[in-house]
Amino acid sequence: xxxxxxxxxxxxxxxxxxxxxxxxxxxxxxxxxxxxxxxxxxxxxxxxxxxxxxxxxxxxxxxxxxxxxxxxxxxxxxxxxxxxxxxxxxxxxxxxxxxxxxxxxxxxxxxxxx
Numbered sequence: 001x002x003x004x005x006x007x008x009x010x011x012x013x014x015x016x017x018x019x020x021x022x023x024x025x026x027x028x029x030x031x032x033x034x035x036x037x038x039x040x041x042x043x044x045x046x047x048x049x050x051x052x053x054x055x056x057x058x059x060x061x062x063x064x065x066x067x068x069x070x071x072x073x074x075x076x077x078x079x080x081x082x083x084x085x086x087x088x089x090x091x092x093x094x095x096x097x098x099x100x101x102x103x104x105x106x107x108x109x110x111x112x113x114x
Contacts, residue, residue: 018060019085020095025054025069027079028103037071044068057095061085068105075107 003009027033037050039058042065048056050069064084071077079102086096 016060021058021061021085021098022095023056023058023081023083023098023100025050025056025081025100025102028101033069033079033102034071037069040068040070042066042068063087069102076104078105079103080105 025033033050033054035050035052038046039048039050039056041047047067048058050056050071056069061083065082067081067083069079069081081100081102083098083100085098
């Protein structure tokens with residue numbers, strides 16, 4: 001059965017709850033993280049994307065942990081964020097602001113076989 005014109009249909013979507021965090025991230029080598037890069041948790045689940053100016057909006061983070069930022073499959077196209085959220089946030093803010101550094105993750109060089 002299809003909904004008729006003017007009817008309202010209730011849909012259930014899975015959502016992530018928790019305190020909102022706006023993380024501003026800079027790479028340790030001074031390069032800019034590409035806009036739209038994927039942000040993954042420690043288990044490889046996609047959490048968000050990098051916005052303009054290296055900003056990442058996240059919700060439901062643990063108080064501390066690791067995130068992976070990835071913008072390609074090659075060596076040097078990902079970096080890792082070790083973060084720790086402040087214990088007490090400002091009550092006037094609607095979200096927590098955190099500045100973090102993203103350390104480059106490089107593949108191990110291959111050893112030539114003779």
